[in-house]
Amino acid sequence: MLFNSIDFAIFLPVVFVLYWFVAQKNLRAQNLLIVISSYVFYGWWDYRFLSLILFSTLVDFTIGKYLFLSKKKQNRKILLWTSLIVNIGLLGFFKYYNFFADNFVQAFSFFGQEIQTNTLNIILPVGISFYTFQTLSYTIDVYRKNLEPTRDFSAFAAFVSFFPQLVAGPIERASNLLPQFYKKRVFNYANAVDGLRQILWGLFKKIVIADNCAQFVNIIFTNHADYSGSTLLFGGIFFAFQIYGDFSGYSDIAIGTSRLFGFNLKQNFAFPYFSRDIAEFWRRWHISLSTWFRDYVYIPIGGSRGTKSRQVRNVFIIFIVSGFWHGANWTFIVWGFLNALYFVPLLLLNKNRSNTDVVAQKSLLPSIKEFINMSITFLMTVLAWVFFRAENIGHALDYLNGMINLSLFSIPEIRPTYLFVLIFIFIVVEWSGRCNQYAIERLWFKYPKFVRLAIYYTITIAIFLFSGKEQDFIYFQF
Structure with a gap:
């Protein structure tokens, strides 16, 4: 369902009235209404992919609960890696399978070896890159003990599928959005x-x-x-x-x-x-994605610590990964690489925060x-x-x-x-x-x-x- 469509112009007032006039006195009912409305909103595009959102929700809700119960470091790592593999695995299959298959064939063709591989007619689920990163922020923050796991499944499901930002962001952190589903909301004119x-x-x-x-x-x-x-x-x-x-x-x-x-x-x-400058641009453009990569990728691999060569390496990694996140095409990788080239001189001259x-x-x-x-x-x-x-x-x-x-x-x-x-x-x-x-x-x-x-x-x-x-x-x- 598009924001600039007649469908949404009808959908939004209906949900608004039900939310504030029917479910106003019951927090759980409000959260459940958000889940149902969000699934209708997403299913309007293709109902078949609702199962992906539900599966991702169930996986990360369960992993979050066991991360809290588990005291052994090794077990906690296994749980975190399970979340990473499941979520990134689904994202990789739907978004990147044909890209890697095609480039695998081309790489062997370059050396004179002709091989056959199958590409699939895969439909990319709308918003999968956004809600995948959103659920990952939850499990990573719970693993780091920056966030207590929720016991309220309806609140968590509402957090994952919240329809206003479900398909194109902003990519909300669990630490910011999830607690808002626990609190009673009062209409503010x-x-x-x-x-x-x-x-x-x-x-x-x-x-x-x-x-x-x-x-x-x-x-x-x-x-x-x-x-x-x-x-x-x-x-x-x-x-x-x-x-x-x-x-x-x-x-x-x-x-x-x-x-x-x-x-x-x-x-x-x-x-x-x-x-x-380009550093300021990236602090102001798609802030939710830039800060996600900063906190969950850039800082863990070393960030701005260490030698300048390591810092430069980290900058290229983060920009190229960011480019690849946008799509399965070499154009996005080059786009990320080019922005890294823009950024590096500022880093070397210590002017990236001027x-x-x-x-x-x-x-x-x-x-x-x-x-x-x-x-x-x-x-x-x-x-x-x-x-x-x-x-x-x-x-x-x-x-x-x-x-x-x-x-x-x-x-x-x-x-x-x-x-x-x-x-x-x-x-x-x-x-x-x-x-x-x-x-x-x-x-x-x-x-x-x-x-x-x-x-x-x-x-x-x-x-x-x-x-x-x-x-x-x-x-x-x-």
């Missing part, structure tokens, strides 16, 4: 209104910005050989705004929807395109130096996004080869004036609200109520005007 405001902005990002950019991105990337370097550059820029509007828009809708039910999810995007505050926090506009740094960082991400968007490595290299030549300075063949206007307005609003959790959180609070309402209605009208260009959320494929 201010939080609900704030949630609706964030949903509105998320829909604007997705429908008005991302879906409009997608039209031209698809045309330009599909027919890249027919366009000049300047047009290809705009194709890359449009994709940068498409994936940001698409993914951060989903996160905004997920976080806003959660607030309607009395839950607080963590911020997943913090205006990443205003970053002044920019931890909000840019131009006390001024209307950035300084010239900040503007230049933001522009360079944005262009670096655009070049990396080409690999992320390309069908394969050859496609990406051809695209970049067509872009980086003298035709880069020609007049673009595709000049969608209305899209430039939309992106400009979007940047201005995002810049104005960059100190908040999301752009319009408190942006117009200094104006009278009728002015704020007029702006909200304008955003709503824009969403309806551009709603005919529906595109799937990009991160559904991950």
Whole structure:
């Protein structure tokens, strides 16, 4: 079920009414309603994969219980590895089986040995990368004794399947979200209104910005050989705004929807395109995934400890693994490798934490130096996004080869004036609200109520005007 669909527009009010008016006085009933609603939400796409969520839930709930009961270190390790193998094994089968099978055949063909192997017509379950990491955070934290295991199966099932963030995040930690299912929720009007405001902005990002950019991105990337370097550059820029509007828009809708039910999810995007270096970008982009890899992969393998060579090694490991998490294609691995190359000079110069505050926090506009740094960082991400968007490595290299030549300075063949206007307005609003959790959180609070309402209605009208260009959320494929 898509957030930007009629189905969800009917589903959400029905669940909201049942949650607050029928099950309000019974915490267990509320949690059970969330589980049922989440399974309906997910099963709307393909009911066959509900068994995977249920299986993962049962496995990690049971392992968590026995981790708490077991006192022997060896037994605890066996339990943890059982969780890792089961969860990552399922993820690996559905997401990477054909990738490894195809590359196995190609590797032997390179040495002149022809072998036969079977590939399977495997359907990738939507959101498996997200809920797998979410359940793993539970077992790992219980193993580390950072979290007590739950005895409430309905609360745990609700945590795993919570429909607002089930299929594309944010990837919530058990330590943050699970305890919220133990506490009685009381309807808070201010939080609900704030949630609706964030949903509105998320829909604007997705429908008005991302879906409009997608039209031209698809045309330009599909027919890249027919366009000049300047047009290809705009194709890359449009994709940068498409994936940001698409993914951060989903996160905004997920976080806003959660607030309607009395839950607080963590911020997943913090205006990443205003970053002044690539390290800052990765502290602001897909925060829930970046911090997951930091805490459960990067730090355990050594993190920033040890010699510089070890630190560099760890950076490459974390970025390449992150790239591979996104999909079974060499393009994602190269994308991760390229971001590691961007990051390493900052690490070697000890400048990877130079920019931890909000840019131009006390001024209307950035300084010239900040503007230049933001522009360079944005262009670096655009070049990396080409690999992320390309069908394969050859496609990406051809695209970049067509872009980086003298035709880069020609007049673009595709000049969608209305899209430039939309992106400009979007940047201005995002810049104005960059100190908040999301752009319009408190942006117009200094104006009278009728002015704020007029702006909200304008955003709503824009969403309806551009709603005919529906595109799937990009991160559904991950």
